[in-house]
Amino acid sequence: MNAVLKPRVAFRPMQKDDLDTIVAIEQVIFPYPWTRGNFMDSLNAGHSCWVMQQDETIVGYAIVMMVLDEAHLLNISVAQAMQGRGLGRxxxxxxxxxxxQYGGLNMFLEVRPSNTSALRLYESMGFNEMAIRRNYYQAKHGREDAVLMGAAL
Incomplete structure (x- = not known):
């Protein structure tokens, strides 16, 4: 028998004390990372902010904004050293x-077309392309489009 074991992780609400670690992860994995202020704004706004831990170490985080029956995934990230292990899924x-649980019927997100690993993950989880947002992201040479994706919850 050839069984694949899921990584053992725990989820908990994000705290202000987590922001130093989160910002450090963010700065390594993104060319244009969120700032500490962006994360603080999400916490203060009451968005659903989560950290994923493995052995008490933060290995990922996600922020979801709920608007009526829609969940908008604002940020989802896994520490670079932990990528490729199924943690993003x-x-x-x-x-x-x-x-x-919050009554969402659909989830929406934006993703860079150049982020092919994220696109594959989202598609495998039932997300479909809905539109292209032109010049959405800052890029090294100007702007990059975003793919707007959605999935039923």
Whole structure:
């Protein structure tokens, strides 16, 4: 028998004390990272902010904004050293479940077309392309479009 074990992780609400670690992860994995202020604004606004831990170490985080029956995934990230292990899928499953618990019927997100690993993950989780947002993201040479995706919860 050839069984694949899921990584053992725990989820908990994000705290202000987590922001130093989160911002450090963000700065490594993104060319245009969120700032500490962006994360603080999300916490203060009451968005659904989560961290994923493995052995007490933060290995990922996600922020979901609920608007009526829609969940908008604002940020989902896994620490660079932990990528490629299925943690992004576990984190996405978690926040989709949270969206359902808050009464969400659909989840929406934007993703860079150049982020092919994220696109593959989202498609495998039932997200479909809905539109292109032109010049949405800052890029090294001007702006980059965003793919707007959505999935039923």
């Amino acid at each position: 576990l984190l996405l499953e978690h926040v989709m479940q949270i969206g359902r």
